[in-house]
Amino acid sequence: MTAVRSPAPTAVLHPSATLAKFASELKYSDIPESVRMRCEDLFLDTMASILAGSSARAVQAMAKYTALMGPSEGKSEDFVNRRMTNPFFAAMVNAAAAHVVEQDDVHNGSVFHPAAVVFPPALAVAQAIGASGEEFITASVVGYEVGIRVGEFLGRSHYKIFHTTGTAGTVAAAVTVGRLLKLNPEQMLNAIGSAGTQASGLWEFLRDAADSKQLHTAHAASTGLSSAYLAKEGFTGARRILEGVQGMAAGMSTDADPAKLTDRLGVRWALPETSFKYHASCRHTHPAADALQHAMKTHGLKAGDISRVVTHVHQGAIDVLGPVVDPQTVHQSKFSMGTVLALIALRNSADLAGFDQALKDGQVAAFRDKVTMELDEEVDTAYPQRWIGKVTVTTKDGRNLAGRVDEPKGDPGNTLSRPEIEDKALRLGTYEGNATEAQVKKLIQTVWGISKQPVMGRVLAD
Amino acid sequence: MTAVRSPAPTAVLHPSATLAKFASELKYSDIPESVRMRCEDLFLDTMASILAGSSARAVQAMAKYTALMGPSEGKSEDFVNRRMTNPFFAAMVNAAAAHVVEQDDVHNGSVFHPAAVVFPPALAVAQAIGASGEEFITASVVGYEVGIRVGEFLGRSHYKIFHTTGTAGTVAAAVTVGRLLKLNPEQMLNAIGSAGTQASGLWEFLRDAADSKQLHTAHAASTGLSSAYLAKEGFTGARRILEGVQGMAAGMSTDADPAKLTDRLGVRWALPETSFKYHASCRHTHPAADALQHAMKTHGLKAGDISRVVTHVHQGAIDVLGPVVDPQTVHQSKFSMGTVLALIALRNSADLAGFDQALKDGQVAAFRDKVTMELDEEVDTAYPQRWIGKVTVTTKDGRNLAGRVDEPKGDPGNTLSRPEIEDKALRLGTYEGNATEAQVKKLIQTVWGISKQPVMGRVLAD
Structure with a gap:
């Protein structure tokens, strides 16, 4: 002083x-x-x-x-x-x-x-x-x-x-x-x-x-x-x-x-x-994407096993993603909850390359229409301090399976290491040949x- | 077509x-x-x-x-x-x-x-x-x-x-x-x-x-x-x-x-x-300025005859001008209803040169404190289509005199001619020697x- x-x-x-x-x-x-x-x-x-x-x-x-x-x-x-x-x-x-x-x-x-x-x-x-x-x-x-x-x-x-x-x-x-x-x-x-x-x-x-x-x-x-x-x-x-x-x-x-x-x-x-x-999409889609990944891994599901996904989300997700019902561009598809979850289900990854293909892919469109958003009180109350991911997956054989993450990948408690950051930088930096690996x-x-x-x-x- | x-x-x-x-x-x-x-x-x-x-x-x-x-x-x-x-x-x-x-x-x-x-x-x-x-x-x-x-x-x-x-x-x-x-x-x-x-x-x-x-x-x-x-x-x-x-x-x-x-x-x-x-001040002051000018001319008043001025204004004037109670800069004084009316009363003009002097002028400050704004239903209802000016001037000998304009100088029904526009351009353009008359x-x-x-x-x- x-x-x-x-x-x-x-x-x-x-x-x-x-x-x-x-x-x-x-x-x-x-x-x-x-x-x-x-x-x-x-x-x-x-x-x-x-x-x-x-x-x-x-x-x-x-x-x-x-x-x-x-x-x-x-x-x-x-x-x-x-x-x-x-x-x-x-x-x-x-x-x-x-x-x-x-x-x-x-x-x-x-x-x-x-x-x-x-x-x-x-x-x-x-x-x-x-x-x-x-x-x-x-x-x-x-x-x-x-x-x-x-x-x-x-x-x-x-x-x-x-x-x-x-x-x-x-x-x-x-x-x-x-x-x-x-x-x-x-x-x-x-x-x-x-x-x-x-x-x-x-x-x-x-x-x-x-x-x-x-x-x-x-x-x-x-x-x-x-x-x-x-x-x-x-x-x-x-x-x-x-x-x-x-x-x-x-x-x-x-x-x-x-x-x-x-x-x-x-x-x-x-x-x-x-x-x-971690995913190449609007952040509002990440908790549900991780929750779906969790549910599919836990229960050994493939995309074809799923008849319906309800994502339990905060109001902000509905406000931002809700208007995007029929994405027409790659960028818009990153704001489409259905598209993001389709990529997770079909490719186990919603990365840049996935979105580049998503609009042309009939399987993505079909899965997209199985996905809905519902306001969830727990998720909404925790938000924006915590971004909880919750989904209910209905399988074709009639089961209702829950998927949940309390902290999505990339969050402070589930963060990326320097090697992971370098790996992401290499993938992004060389995307479309915009920079060389060197x-x-x-x-x-x-x-x-x-x-x-x-x-x-x-x-x-x- | x-x-x-x-x-x-x-x-x-x-x-x-x-x-x-x-x-x-x-x-x-x-x-x-x-x-x-x-x-x-x-x-x-x-x-x-x-x-x-x-x-x-x-x-x-x-x-x-x-x-x-x-x-x-x-x-x-x-x-x-x-x-x-x-x-x-x-x-x-x-x-x-x-x-x-x-x-x-x-x-x-x-x-x-x-x-x-x-x-x-x-x-x-x-x-x-x-x-x-x-x-x-x-x-x-x-x-x-x-x-x-x-x-x-x-x-x-x-x-x-x-x-x-x-x-x-x-x-x-x-x-x-x-x-x-x-x-x-x-x-x-x-x-x-x-x-x-x-x-x-x-x-x-x-x-x-x-x-x-x-x-x-x-x-x-x-x-x-x-x-x-x-x-x-x-x-x-x-x-x-x-x-x-x-x-x-x-x-x-x-x-x-x-x-x-x-x-x-x-x-x-x-x-x-x-x-x-026409006046070198915030537009919200102009109707009252013209109304005061009207009242002073009609009743042959000088600044020293006046003990109080109530301006009858629209809410927008109160919102914009209300915060400016004690102007500290030339620019701020143009948002001070009291300063503008003081210049009108003392100099019969609220022009650029007047504002340059106003802050240093004890007479302006004294007159400023005689001016208040009151919300007026007629003025507020007509606004913003019409900017009616209404003042009540209280004289030192105890009279209450009304001043009013239905259309301030410079408005479409009371506009400037090309010679008046040229004259204003000459005054403004040569202000502080910024351009020559030529x-x-x-x-x-x-x-x-x-x-x-x-x-x-x-x-x-x-």
Whole structure:
């Protein structure tokens, strides 16, 4: 503790100001080593998602725009156009790529995907300003800790209409970049204010299988980045954009809890609460997928033995997945509970390659129609702290068999080891030939050594 | 009418699709000459606002960011850095400048400021692609017609928390740019979808006199622009982002009326319903300012004769102006009913120069404290279609005198003539020496001849 007087406006710290102070002042040495290591794990996982997503149609469309509008030189890597550009457009297009194959991480309690909105701006800005690896890790941890708490704060009512990764993600990106730009607490609060008033993202696109999910991460990453740079230049923002009477929660939530914004800040680490995605689908499908896998394994069932699957789910799953009754695109099929469970039943895996085939496969369509969702009180009550998977499988010979998992694969209590993470990175990175095995192996080595980098340079070899 | 078959997805046109079709297909020759002329008037008025605002601290802060991040070459004029750049960053910084001196236009029924979000992206893109003056006017009219209807649709509940100019403005900017890029109706619907899911802007900043109002127009202009370019590249958006069950109104309004989205489209012209701002303050203060002026003139009062002023206002005025009880900045003072009425009483004018002096003036502060707002049923019921001004002035000799205007100066029924618009442009354009009188006079000539331009070039001479 120093005797320096706090500036008057933050003398009494409301939640937004407390977050700003934390984001500004967190040191690398304050972060437990296990959290730093997990941050590296998540960064590798994100890079793999970016590479896997870089060939997707929607991402390519955005890349054409950023190639047209962004400069063709700079210090920030654009992994889609495979060129150097400025941090704004690099963050935009890389964030779009990170989220498209539905393999990036998720934080259960906030229903928020931090990686896609934290690492793209963190990397783009760290490269642009020549930050160290330690600064990159510190800024990324700041983004996770703040973004997750904002997501938890906005609550379940928010998530019914708004894509939390877009909204909370804008704030997460702003504090990440703000930390790299060494914003002081006042400037950081301004960055949060500017980010919060630009936060957006609506679920309406799901109904049409439109590309907005990628736009939401791209928008969050790039406008969050702008918010931090603007704060550095003296541009001011609302001081209570999160909890104020005309702020984010007032406009976009009915159950926001300001206490969650600062919940055990610096003591409880939210970053390692994040789950890796094991299946290549919307996270809301994972508990049921694992429960079905459990039931089939326990009872020795094959897909052909099953006449019906009832998934017992939380309301959020019904809200997000319910509209997708007849998936028309690969991306939409990842939001189809029936398709996901069909792949599990038929292939024992809902991976990227499986989804690429699913739409053309009559067996998948037939199984899909056997799957329904029902709201389950136990599952709904536990959610979003715990994502319990429960299914009832009815067999053709008339048995009703229960399948259950208390923690799906990839969750903190059932997590992936470094070899499993490397294996996933190799599969994702080489998907559709987007990177070579040698490139991904080189990337893995770079990421495992990143905290030792004095100056962040390129992470993907030519 | 042609016999061409509509594409299947828009065969039944819901409101968003109807708007998209209109935005895509409106022709210059479809627009009445009076509307085209008024569009030129509004463009000049906007350019003057941009020049007046270009020296403001917040705008200069944003300009430093866009100078850092945007390219230093291109075909689009950045009127703040006074350089050429790309359309994205030109639209961003010019839109910020357009809104800061509170002299840009307003549409009463939608409580929406179209100019600041329509003309900056229209000009930036028209210059970038070499569109004609007719195309520029057509695209701008499209932006007004769509944006105003989206604002009307979102309703009064939306405006309580959200800055409609930021939210509806994003859609307005997208259709404006989409028209210039010659998007077909399907692409235009995608542009609207991408714009709507990025729409944002919260009033929370008012409490802190923060810079977010400029950020909202900058964000709307630039992300709307991106949405249109992305649609051109095949990026898709929700088909019912405005009226869908997880769309803008679902998330951000409780009284949205979808019928307003397509109200007499192509028959009723919303653009000429727009009001010019006469006082250099928030529009919500104008009716009361005019009513006070009326009462003082009618009864021959001087400021020193007055002991109290009660303004009889609509709820929106209380929502927006109510938090501003002790203005600390010039910008905040423009949201202070007491300050505005003090300037009227003391100087018979609430112009830019008046606000520059107001904070230091003890007489202004003393008069400010005599002013209160009270909700008035007649005024509130008429709003937002009509902005009635009503005040009760109590004199030191004990009289209670009523002042009233049914249509404030600058409204369609009490509008400005071209000489008055030119005069306002000269005053604004030369404010703080931001442009010379010769530059503004040249600009005026350029704007009056703009529809004849085969290719849109620069509009501000060096």
